[in-house]
Amino acid sequence: MIFLQLAILLICIFLGARMSGIGLGVMGMIGLLIFLFAFKMQPADPPLEVMLIILSVVTAAAALQAAGGMDYLVNLAGKLLRSRPGQITFLGPLVTYFFTLFAGTAHISYSIMPIIAEVAIKKRIRPERALSMSVTAAHMGITASPVSAASAALLTVLAPAGVKLADILLICIPSTIIGVIVGILFVWKRGKELDKDPEFLERMKDPVFAKNLEDSKDTTLALKDGATRSVAIFAAAVIAVVLLGSFPSLLPVFSGEGFNPGFSVNASGQVQMPSMIMMIMLGAAGLIILFCKTTAAQVTKASLFASAGQATIAVFGVVWMSSTFMNHNAEAIESTLGNLVKSYPWTFAIALFTLSILLFSQAATTKALVPLGLALGLPPAYLVGIFPSVNGHFFIPGYPTLLTAIQFDRTGTTRIGKYVLNHSFMLPGIVTTVAAVLAGLVLQYLLL
Amino acid sequence: MIFLQLAILLACILIGARMSGIGLGVMGMIGLLILLFGFKMQPSDPPLEVMLIILSVVTAAAALQAAGGMDYLVNLAGKLLRSRPGQIDKSDALLKQW
Numbered sequence: 211m212i213f214l215q216l217a218i219l220l221i222c223i224f225l226g227a228r229m230s231g232i233g234l235g236v237m238g239m240i241g242l243l244i245f246l247f248a249f250k251m252q253p254a255d256p257p258l259e260v261m262l263i264i265l266s267v268v269t270a271a272a273a274l275q276a277a278g279g280m281d282y283l284v285n286l287a288g289k290l291l292r293s294r295p296g297q298i299t300f301l302g303p304l305v306t307y308f309f310t311l312f313a314g315t316a317h318i319s320y321s322i323m324p325i326i327a328e329v330a331i332k333k334r335i336r337p338e339r340a341l342s343m344s345v346t347a348a349h350m351g352i353t354a355s356p357v358s359a360a361s362a363a364l365l366t367v368l369a370p371a372g373v374k375l376a377d378i379l380l381i382c383i384p385s386t387i388i389g390v391i392v393g394i395l396f397v398w399k400r401g402k403e404l405d406k407d408p409e410f411l412e413r414m415k416d417p418v419f420a421k422n423l424e425d426s427k428d429t430t431l432a433l434k435d436g437a438t439r440s441v442a443i444f445a446a447a448v449i450a451v452v453l454l455g456s457f458p459s460l461l462p463v464f465s466g467e468g469f470n471p472g473f474s475v476n477a478s479g480q481v482q483m484p485s486m487i488m489m490i491m492l493g494a495a496g497l498i499i500l501f502c503k504t505t506a507a508q509v510t511k512a513s514l515f516a517s518a519g520q521a522t523i524a525v526f527g528v529v530w531m532s533s534t535f536m537n538h539n540a541e542a543i544e545s546t547l548g549n550l551v552k553s554y555p556w557t558f559a560i561a562l563f564t565l566s567i568l569l570f571s572q573a574a575t576t577k578a579l580v581p582l583g584l585a586l587g588l589p590p591a592y593l594v595g596i597f598p599s600v601n602g603h604f605f606i607p608g609y610p611t612l613l614t615a616i617q618f619d620r621t622g623t624t625r626i627g628k629y630v631l632n633h634s635f636m637l638p639g640i641v642t643t644v645a646a647v648l649a650g651l652v653l654q655y656l657l658l
Numbered sequence: 659m660i661f662l663q664l665a666i667l668l669a670c671i672l673i674g675a676r677m678s679g680i681g682l683g684v685m686g687m688i689g690l691l692i693l694l695f696g697f698k699m700q701p702s703d704p705p706l707e708v709m710l711i712i713l714s715v716v717t718a719a720a721a722l723q724a725a726g727g728m729d730y731l732v733n734l735a736g737k738l739l740r741s742r743p744g745q746i747d748k749s750d751a752l753l754k755q756w
Contacts, residue, residue, distance in 0.1 A: 506684070
């Protein structure tokens, strides 16, 4: 019976992942309906907190985008990258990492990548090096950001076990930075130099292509009035989240008459961090609409707002379905996998990595699988340490960040190989993820 | 005190309604933050079920729209209306009631 159910679960995930966008969400619901009516399985609780955090955080990012704050950040990144063109392999990934960390979404990397490609080509540095690592760094930044859905998902799973947002940041920021730097060193001299690359030399024979390469366009984006103000408001919100997450004593506490715990207040009367993140980030979106030159309509038209809806629906369906499956089969799963995970806890990192290849989402992977890790007896700190392993979505080259990097590299060095899986991002991605997980394990051992 | 709180509530609703779209949502959060930190009020449960039903129903309607189902329904309505042009007042009223 459990195998039939597992087959249904996997088929729904496969079909949903192939649909992309809201696909995982709607196919998850179909799977859930089958579980409910055909197998009489009790539905688990839907991943409410994660969904609402995604909705709030990405709406705030969409407000930043609509107010021109993203353009301001991209200009800033461009200035930084152009000032030291020779260091592009090093600076490109790091700049992408920190901007993703700040914004909580890899979206911003789409606008930084053309700049990286341009700078690298002008300096005749193989663009594949900087671009492949920038994509990887953007994904890593998600798993270290205080305002990303993925970190919030980890927080909601581990908070009952006593893990604070500050603990996650304390481990995951340094571990992913170490991972990114190891990855950069790995790609430093990877592949042929550009002026020895046969494909590039072939393309250079076309005079139009060669001339286009040298044309320097002024890509600085025109800034809206209030663009910098929107960045300041967003930054204040991020800082507020970090402060409240680091010092729980700042969170309002309720007790006495008329007090009853609920969605946003825990049994000891303290306001829960996930609710706090929702209020602060959506409130920041409100302030941006109020004080920067943008409107509520423009925010909903921003491309990020559509991705907020997509991500929310995707997590809704796929996590609801998979946690229903896991709750129903908890005993069977624990008896088969419990011993394996107890003797070789690192195998759980491979499980996270594998699921993220299928789900294309760090937040959904975390919310779906990390509760199982807790149930199998892994210490919460260990789970924080292996958190970067949910970054497996570079494995199959279909994720939009990978495709953007390939598209913007006009030299053709960044590419998908003959066998699909031998693409530019495979080795840098694996090296970076392994390094980040190892660093995370050492750091959680020392610090938590 | 309650009048000040009520004033904040109404101000947020008014400003939010004028923004339209997500305005009520984001201004509501600002109001909630003021009530929480300024007045130490315990936040109640958010309207989860209503939100999730809206999300699901409107997504289903969006799927209908994307697949052209809405167009089919409009054509159907058009055919119905054109088949009895003399009854247009009545059928129009009927459709609106739907």
